[in-house]
Amino acid sequence: MLSIFEVLALPVRRDIVGRLRLGPKTVGELATELGLSQPLTSKHLRVLRDSGFVRVRADAQRRWYELRPEPLREVDEWLEPYRWMWEDRLDRLGDRLDAIRDEEEDR
Amino acid sequence: MLSIFEVLALPVRRDIVGRLRLGPKTVGELATELGLSQPLTSKHLRVLRDSGFVRVRADAQRRWYELRPEPLREVDEWLEPYRWMWEDRLDRLGDRLDAIRDEEEDR
DNA sequence: GGGTTATATAACGATCGTGGTATGTTAGAT
DNA sequence: ATCTAACATACCACGATCGTTATATAACCC
Numbered sequence: 001m002l003s004i005f006e007v008l009a010l011p012v013r014r015d016i017v018g019r020l021r022l023g024p025k026t027v028g029e030l031a032t033e034l035g036l037s038q039p040l041t042s043k044h045l046r047v048l049r050d051s052g053f054v055r056v057r058a059d060a061q062r063r064w065y066e067l068r069p070e071p072l073r074e075v076d077e078w079l080e081p082y083r084w085m086w087e088d089r090l091d092r093l094g095d096r097l098d099a100i101r102d103e104e105e106d107r
Numbered sequence: 108m109l110s111i112f113e114v115l116a117l118p119v120r121r122d123i124v125g126r127l128r129l130g131p132k133t134v135g136e137l138a139t140e141l142g143l144s145q146p147l148t149s150k151h152l153r154v155l156r157d158s159g160f161v162r163v164r165a166d167a168q169r170r171w172y173e174l175r176p177e178p179l180r181e182v183d184e185w186l187e188p189y190r191w192m193w194e195d196r197l198d199r200l201g202d203r204l205d206a207i208r209d210e211e212e213d214r
Numbered sequence: 215g216g217g218t219t220a221t222a223t224a225a226c227g228a229t230c231g232t233g234g235t236a237t238g239t240t241a242g243a244t
Numbered sequence: 245a246t247c248t249a250a251c252a253t254a255c256c257a258c259g260a261t262c263g264t265t266a267t268a269t270a271a272c273c274c
Contacts, residue, residue, distance in 0.1 A: 002231085009116040010232085014185075021188060027251060040233060042252055061241050061250040069192035076186050076193075078121075081128060083183070085176035109261090117262085134221060147263060149222055168220040168271050 004071045007051045012036070013044055017053060020067040027063055111178045114158045119143070120151050124160060124174065131164065131173040 008014055016030060025033075031041040045065055048054045052071045057064040115121055123137060132140075138148040152172055155161045159178045164171040 003116070003118070005112065005121070006116045006231095009110070009113045011110070014112070018188075028249095037234075038251070039235080039253080043233085046252080063251065067189075067192070069189070072186060072189045073193045075182065076190070079179060079183050079186070081125075082174075082176070082179045085174070086180045086183075135219095144264075145221070146223080146265080150262085153222080170221065 001050050002047055004051060004074055007047055007053060007071070008075070010044075013048060016041075016044060016048060017067065017072075020054065020065060024057065024064040024066040027065070030065070108157050109154055111158060111181055114154055114160060114178070115182070117151075120155060123148075123151055123155060124179075127161065127172060127174040131171040133169050133171055135169075137172070 008017075012034065015034060019025065019030060019033060027038060027041055027045065030036075030045070031038045034041065036044075045054065045056075048065075049056060052068055054065045055068055057066065115124075119141065122141060126132065126137060126140060134145060134148055134152065137143075137152070138145050141148065143151075152161065152163075155172075156163060159175055161172045162175055164173065
């Protein structure tokens with residue numbers, strides 16, 4: 001089975017993930033949108049499924065694929081130790097100051 | 108040239124990135140720490156360099172590799188449209204409330 | 215200059231994932 | 245019961261990348 005980062009390494013798979021962001025879609029819908037053959041679409045969805053990115057719901061012959069947050073969240077957590085490199089804050093201090101300023105402006 | 112996600116797909120490359128998090132290291136240091144051959148280490152560093160993850164500073168025969176934030180930041184930005192899926196907040200409202208609560212506690 | 219240290223690159227073989235084609239499976243429709 | 249629609253899977257071949265080994269480059273030391 002492919003790791004989370006390996007799954008995301010392929011542009012077409014990130015594309016699928018992106019198109020499922022706003023709601024579930026069927027294999028046929030995705031294949032059409034992406035201009036892929038049905039078997040190839042199914043295969044990528046299989047990879048996404050095995051790695052936890054999507055789950056399937058059966059509906060007659062249709063298969064509705066739905067995005068799951070966990071793997072994406074893992075990527076987010078992996079990034080955490082590096083965020084200080086581009087987020088100019090001292091241990092969330094910046095966020096707090098921003099929030100306070102926003103509150104002031106709302107008055 | 109490999110894309111950012113392709114670069115991160117390999118565990119050993121994420122490992123290198125991780126070990127450079129706290130400061131620059133030489134090829135030899137990394138090779139020893141990771142238990143890799145020198146040529147392999149150099150090759151991975153080459154990939155990391157081409158994709159912008161690291162930059163090199165020459166120092167006699169030594170090459171100091173330093174981590175750069177940009178590609179990691181790109182991953183972070185790619186994740187942005189998905190964060191609502193696991194961050195329980197309504198358009199940053201949660202962050203603000205957290206910050207306000209923290210401020211209250213500090214009093 | 216000769217030797218050594220540190221690193222980069224070339225060449226090669228092997229592995230693995232990708233994409234295509236063909237086929238299997240299941241459910242609905244007539 | 246048969247036909248069709250929607251999807252999954254098996255098989256195969258190509259291509260890319262990974263790791264190894266050998267070699268090249270460059271700078272320091274004696």
